[in-house]
Amino acid sequence: MSKPIIALVGRPNVGKSTLFNRLTRSRDAIVADYPGLTRDRQYGTGRLGKSPYIVVDTGGLSGETEGVDPLMAGQVRAALDEADAVLFLVDGRQGILPADEVIANYVRLFDKPVQVLVNKAEGYDHDVAKAEFFQLGLGDPIAISSAHGDNVEKAIDHVLEQLPEKEDEEDLELDAQPGIRVAVIGRPNVGKSTLINRMIGEERVVAFDMPGTTRDSIFVPFERDGKEYTLIDTAGVRRRKNIKEKIEKFSIVKAIEAMEQSHVVILVIDGSEGLTDQDLTLLGLAIESGRGLVLAVNKWDNLTTYQREQVKHELDSRLQFVEYAKKHLISALHGSGVGDLFKTVQQVHEAAFKKVSTSDLNRVLEQAVLEHQPPLIAGRRVKLRYAHLGGLNPPRVIVHGNQVDKLPEAYTRYLTNVFRKAFKWIGTPVTIEYKATQNPFEGRKSKPKVKDDRQKIDAMMRQRKKKKKMQKKRVQ
Structure with missing residues (x-):
């Protein structure tokens, strides 16, 4: 593996999920932001620290029942098996x-490097907070606050330094692959390998009617209509409780890395089974990767007219949060609808890397504000001054203005849809970031003002007396 895997374990409510969000610099996006998404344990890419890694959040363990094996047999056991290091909160x-x-x-028992993190230590003397936990016999604890970030970066850097360096062989291999890199992901036995064979027109990938045939990511370069592609066939991701063989426990990690290194992700869904929680789990991972997305509903030829209507209704109702992704109804076995995937993949790839000028962005932003003004915040109107492109794949728009940090999520969605429509950003996520414009008058000293009404009255009386004296002099 090119990235180390770090597992979070501990009792319930010790702050594991908060630490997960801190390390991934997210807000629990995989679970909270996508309706219907359920996960047995969460995976994310670590973005806090000196080097990249994958962090796994596990469920809390009570440890109070008779015998710990039933508690550990599921998610935590799998996480500890695949981990390179453990953070024990x-x-x-x-x-x-x-x-x-x-x-x-x-x-x-797992013989992995373990770092004890004494959480919720904000406001306490760190030496006092961690003193009691030396008796666990797992080395020198580190006192942190996952909620406030105290010592978290120091702790993760310390753990990463203890791990042996790994060569980024997979990254080099991916970078060497030609053309548009397309990661094909999906649950076991939904037809991923069959789809790849159909797309390239030959039996390049083993396809067998048994879940889990593909054990690792396989790179398949080929050319079609003068265009170069590299298809990445990833191992099927199944429910954690169904994972038994150790080699398969790495499949979801491989899928995450393949998506991060790809340009476009094709999520294959089994139409005969409908949309499952595992499909939504993978969809959440694909969205988190920030890559262009295409949905392929497979085995469409086996469905009756009634079943097709039911599946269409389910997709429309449950996938509203990913409306930008095109849906293809296909049969990988017979080839129907597969050819259309190439056109969409090209469109998505072009959209993800499409450069837009600053003048065009500002023209669209100005028109969007004219048609729908930002809301009032504390009686003041939010002003969006200008925008520029901050990155590609996915497109990232930086909007400058005042009070932008207080804009509601609904207005951000409105701007996202306006930009997507204006620049034809098809099938790719669009990220909008806000930057507050500095007030040019901030810090300047204001003119001294009369402190109270009495001073104003006194000043007026003195002015009147002065005028009266002047008038008397003129009369004399």
């Missing part, structure tokens, strides 16, 4: 509980 305010000792003994 404890609650610094509660101190050591029996459950912490049970979990510590179990984690020790």
Whole structure:
């Protein structure tokens, strides 16, 4: 693997998910922002620290039932198996509980580097907060605050430094692949390998009617109509409770890395089974990767007219949050609809790398504001001054203005749709970032003002007396 895997373990409510969000610099996007998304454990790309890694968030363990094996047999066991290092979170305010000792003994069995993190240590002397946890016998604890970020970056850098360096062989291999890189992802046995064979017109990938035939990411370069492609066939991702063989436990990590290194992701859905929670899980990962997205509903030829209507209705109702992705109804086995995928892949790739001038962006922004003004914030109108392109794949628009940090999410969605329509950003996520414009008068000293009404009255009386004296002099 090109990136180390770091697992988070600990009792419930010790701050694992908060730390996960801190390390991935997200707001629990995989779960919270996409309706219907359920996951047994969460994977994310670490963005805090000196080097890249993959972080795995696991469910909380009570450790209070008789025997720890039933608790560990599922998600945590799989996470510890595939991890290169373990972050063991404890609650610094509660101190050591029996459950912490049970979990510590179990984690020790996996012979992986373990770092104890004493969470919720904000406002406490760190030496005092971590003193009690030395007795766990897992080395020198580090006191942190996952909510406020105290010591978190220092802790993750310390863990990464203890791991042996890994050569980025997979990254080099991906960079060497020609043309548009397309990652084909989906649950086991939805027809990914069959689809790739149909797309390239030959049996290049083993396709067998048994889940989990593909064990690793396979790169298939080929040319079609003068265009170069590299298809990436990833191992099928199945429910964690169904994972038994150790080699398959790495499949979801491989899928994450393949998506991050691709230009376009094709998510294959089994039309005969409809949209499942696992499909939504993979969809969340694809969106998080920021790559262009195409949805391929396979095995369409096996459905009755009634089943097709049901599937269409389900897709429309449950996938409203990803309306920008084109849906293709295909049969990988017989080839119907597969040819249309190439046209969409090209459109998505072009959109993801399409450069837009600053003048065009500002013209569209100005028109969008004219048609729909930003809301009032504390009685003041939000002013959007100008915009420029901040990056590609996915397109990233930087909008400058005042009070932009207070804009509601609904207005951001409105701007996203306006930009998408104006520049034909088809099939790719569009990110909008705001930057507050500095007030040019900020910090300047204002003219001294009369402190109270009495001073104003006194000043007026003196002015009147002065005028009266002047008038008397003129009369004399």
